Amino acid sequence: MSIAVEDNNKLSRLTNPGPDEQLRAILEGSSFDDYNSPLFIAWQINAACNLGCLHCCEEAGHSMPDEMTKSEALDFCRQIAELNIPYMAISGGEPLLCPYIFDVCEFIRENNISLKIETNGEFIDEKVARRFAELKLRSVQVSLDGATADAHERLRVAGDWKKAIEACEHLVNYGVNTEIVFVPTKFNIHEIGDAIDMAYSMGAYGFYTGKTMRIGRAAKNWDILCPSEEEYEKFFDVLQKKTAAYEGKMKVYYYPYDVIEELKYRLEAPSASLLVVPNGKVKLIGPLPFICGDLKKESLSRIWENYKKAWQNPAVVEFTKKVIADPKLLAESNNWREVNSES
Numbered sequence: 001m002s003i004a005v006e007d008n009n010k011l012s013r014l015t016n017p018g019p020d021e022q023l024r025a026i027l028e029g030s031s032f033d034d035y036n037s038p039l040f041i042a043w044q045i046n047a048a049c050n051l052g053c054l055h056c057c058e059e060a061g062h063s064m065p066d067e068m069t070k071s072e073a074l075d076f077c078r079q080i081a082e083l084n085i086p087y088m089a090i091s092g093g094e095p096l097l098c099p100y101i102f103d104v105c106e107f108i109r110e111n112n113i114s115l116k117i118e119t120n121g122e123f124i125d126e127k128v129a130r131r132f133a134e135l136k137l138r139s140v141q142v143s144l145d146g147a148t149a150d151a152h153e154r155l156r157v158a159g160d161w162k163k164a165i166e167a168c169e170h171l172v173n174y175g176v177n178t179e180i181v182f183v184p185t186k187f188n189i190h191e192i193g194d195a196i197d198m199a200y201s202m203g204a205y206g207f208y209t210g211k212t213m214r215i216g217r218a219a220k221n222w223d224i225l226c227p228s229e230e231e232y233e234k235f236f237d238v239l240q241k242k243t244a245a246y247e248g249k250m251k252v253y254y255y256p257y258d259v260i261e262e263l264k265y266r267l268e269a270p271s272a273s274l275l276v277v278p279n280g281k282v283k284l285i286g287p288l289p290f291i292c293g294d295l296k297k298e299s300l301s302r303i304w305e306n307y308k309k310a311w312q313n314p315a316v317v318e319f320t321k322k323v324i325a326d327p328k329l330l331a332e333s334n335n336w337r338e339v340n341s342e343s
C-alpha cells in the first residue's frame, strides 16, 4: 500500500527504507517545480490478477484490452533511463503475470535504476527468488494481510496465505530485501502485532502498513471492511510499541493519515512522482480520477510538464476539494478522465 502504500502515492512520504530516506527528504523538502523529471515512477504494469481481493484499490482481475505492448513498455523504460529517473516500483494487477516482466526488470537494472516489485507472492518459487536476487532489486514487497491463513484469505479472495509465506522464505533465503505490506480491515486488524512478529521471524527487511485507502473495490466494500476508530486506535498503539521493539532489527513503517489527509497535503505539495497505469495513461495520483498524459502518444518528459500544470488546473483543484469534503467521491478514482477535458 504501497500503503503502497505507496502505495504508490504515499511512498514519497513515509515508506522508504535505507537510502530511500534520502530520497524521501528530497521529495518532502523540495517543490516538484524544481525537477525536470520525476524522482519516482509507480507503474501498474498490468491489470491481470489471480486474486480478487475485497480491498483492491485497482479493482484488478482481467487485463485491459489496450495495455502497453512489450515494445511500448520497453520504450517507456528507455525514456526513464534517458531522464535519469533514479527509482521505480512495479506493481499491477499481479506483476508476475505480465509475460515480459523479466525483460522490463533486466532493462531497468542494466540502466542502474533502483527497482522495487510489489507482488502477492503467489508466483515466487525458488527460481523466481533467485532471478530477483540476481537482478539486485532494491526490494520485493509481498502482501501479507494476516498472521493467520483465515484473515489473509478472507480478504484476499482466492489467495493462499501459505504461498505468500513461502514466497517470503524463498526471497529471504536468496538475500532479497523482503518487505511485508499489511492492509488493515475489520477482518485482520487485530492480527497486526502477530503479523509484525511473524515478518521479523521470517527475516523480513521491513514491514509497512497504514490506513486502507477508500478507493476501488475497498470503496465498494467499505461498510464491511473499514475498521472503527477504536480498532484503529488500538492498531496504531500496537504499531507504536512494535516500532520501538524492533528498532535496529527490522524497519516498521506506518503512515498514520488516511487518503483524505493525503489529498489535502498533495494539493499543497504534489509529489515528484508519476503513477502509470497498464494502458500507458498517467494518473495524477491514485485517489483522483484524473489522467494527465498518455505514454502511447506523448513523451515522458512532456507528460511530466502536463503533470505539473494539471495540479494547478481549477477543475482538478475544485474536484479535489469536493472529495475532501465528501470522501464517498473517492469511489470515482478509477473512472478515469483527462485533465485537459476539464479545462
Ligand SMILES: C[S@@+](CC[C@H](N)C(=O)[O-])C[C@H]1O[C@@H](n2cnc3c(N)ncnc32)[C@H](O)[C@@H]1O
Pocket (backbone or CB within 6 Å): 001, 002, 003, 004, 005, 007, 049, 055, 056, 057, 058, 091, 092, 093, 094, 095, 118, 119, 120, 121, 141, 142, 143, 181, 183, 211, 212, 213, 214, 215, 218
Ligand atoms: C494493488 S497491489 C498490486 C500488487 C500485488 N498484486 C499485491 O497485491 O501485492 C499493491 C499494494 O496495494 C495494496 N492495496 C490494495 N488495495 C489497497 C487499499 N484499498 N488501500 C491500501 N493499500 C491497498 C496491496 O495490499 C498491495 O500491497
Ligand code: SF4
Pocket (backbone or CB within 6 Å): 049, 050, 051, 052, 053, 055, 056, 057, 058, 059, 060, 061, 092, 093, 094, 120, 156
Ligand atoms: S490487491 Fe493485488 S492481489 Fe489483490 S486483487 Fe489487487 S492486484 Fe490482485
